Amino acid sequence: MGESYPTNPVVPYGITKLAIEKYLGMFHRLHGLGLQILRVANPYGPRQRLRAGQGVVGVFLSALLRNQSIEIWGDGEAVRDYLRVEDVAEAFAKVIRYEGPETLFNIGSGAGVSLRQLIQVMEKVTQSKPIIRYFEPRNFDVGANVLDCSRAYAVLGWKAQIFLEEGLRGTCEWLRQNVTRPVGLS
Numbered sequence: 001m002g003e004s005y006p007t008n009p010v011v012p013y014g015i016t017k018l019a020i021e022k023y024l025g026m027f028h029r030l031h032g033l034g035l036q037i038l039r040v041a042n043p044y045g046p047r048q049r050l051r052a053g054q055g056v057v058g059v060f061l062s063a064l065l066r067n068q069s070i071e072i073w074g075d076g077e078a079v080r081d082y083l084r085v086e087d088v089a090e091a092f093a094k095v096i097r098y099e100g101p102e103t104l105f106n107i108g109s110g111a112g113v114s115l116r117q118l119i120q121v122m123e124k125v126t127q128s129k130p131i132i133r134y135f136e137p138r139n140f141d142v143g144a145n146v147l148d149c150s151r152a153y154a155v156l157g158w159k160a161q162i163f164l165e166e167g168l169r170g171t172c173e174w175l176r177q178n179v180t181r182p183v184g185l186s
Contacts, residue, residue: 002148003039003104011140013054021104028103036095041108041147044167045085046174057082060119061172062179064128074137076116079144081108084167087160094156102155108147109160118164125168 009015021037028035044057051059063070091107113121119130152158162170 001106001146003106003151010142035103036098037104038091038095038107039104039147040088040091041081041083041106041145043083043085043088045171046178048085048171050179056080056115057118057168057171058175060122060130061126061168061175064122064126064130065172065175067128067131069131069133070119071133071135072115073135073141075134076119076132077114077143078141079112079114079146080118081111081146082113082118082164082167083107083109083160084162084170087162090161091152091156091158094152094158098156100155102151105152105156105158106147106149107152107158108149109164110147110149111164112144112146113164121165121168122172125165125172 007018009018017039024033024035024037027033042056044055048055048058050062060070062068087109088107091105095105119132123130149159
């Protein structure tokens, strides 16, 4: 999805994000404040909240490392765009220096990964067998959300640099060292 893709969020989180964009646009028009909006995909990495309703990478990795079950709403075929936090930080650094006419940039990996695929990579990285509990799909979940980040590349020279397996490996190591206890230890 490119920046011009129609926005019609169906959950409070998306509605709030769009409302913030609209408020920023209003302050830009009314008061001349600078305007740069980054629509960030699904960031993950060190210091990610592990028990929130969002942030599936941290929640799933933490569960795997603790030998706890992973909950999936639906069949696990929902596709998302996952992005390591260092890549997000680099995008912010680039947009801060940018002074051109574009005001809206998608920031993501540009690669779609299903929940099942994500768990397979996590299984490889953690060397842990997942315990998966499936639940009925929720009527507000979107089947796929993958961002087209070609504008960020063309205008800012930004492109995600950290591939999923590498990013998950680093996140897993951080979790092992800072948050979770290895399986079998109390």
